[in-house]
Amino acid sequence: MDYVGYNFYADVFEASIDLKTGFCGARAAPLSRKNLKTAHIPESVSIRITENGxxxxxxxxxxxxxxxEHQAKVLEAVIRTVYALRQELNITHYELFGLRDADSSVHDLFHQFGIMRDDYTPKPAFYTFQRLIQELGV
Structure with a gap:
């Protein structure tokens, strides 16, 4: 096994996100410490955040x-939390779920996961993501 993929969508189907701590910290820690041990997956196997948005x-x-605006705040809180926990939890990758909305004219969250509208115009989260890549990227 090369890695464990972990998908999560804080505050989409679950409890509200805590923007100070990042919701994912509470979600990723049990995954790595409890579930992986239960499945007999060694700590040396990395975790990849394979979907988030x-x-x-x-x-x-x-x-x-x-x-x-709130999308940008949530994205920043989650990415900073993943970054802060990367060594402790052996997180090696982070993947954003959607670069672009499926259909920005449909006012339903299932069509608007992107950090850009469907015409590729940036939402504030695009600039947040860009800045975080410049600041935290390797």
Whole structure:
């Protein structure tokens, strides 16, 4: 086994994200420490965040409006948390789920995961992601 892929979407289907700590810290730690041991996967096997994102638009269950600005804040909190935990949890990769919305005109979160609109115009999260790559990228 080369790696364990971990997909998570903080505050999409789960509890609200804590922007100070990054929701993923609470989610990734049990994965690496408990579940991998239970499955007899050694700590030397790395974790790759294989899907992560936070959509804009209306939440289909709550009707909550999910703003572009909040998407940028969530993305920054999650990426900084993953970065801070990378050595402790042996996280070697991070992959963003969607660069571009599937359909920006549909006001449903399942169509607006991108950090760019469907016409490739950037949302604020695009610039946040770009800045974080420059700052934290290797």
């Amino acid at each position: 936070w959509p804009t638009g209306k939440h289909p269950f709550t009707g909550e409006d999910r703003s572009y």
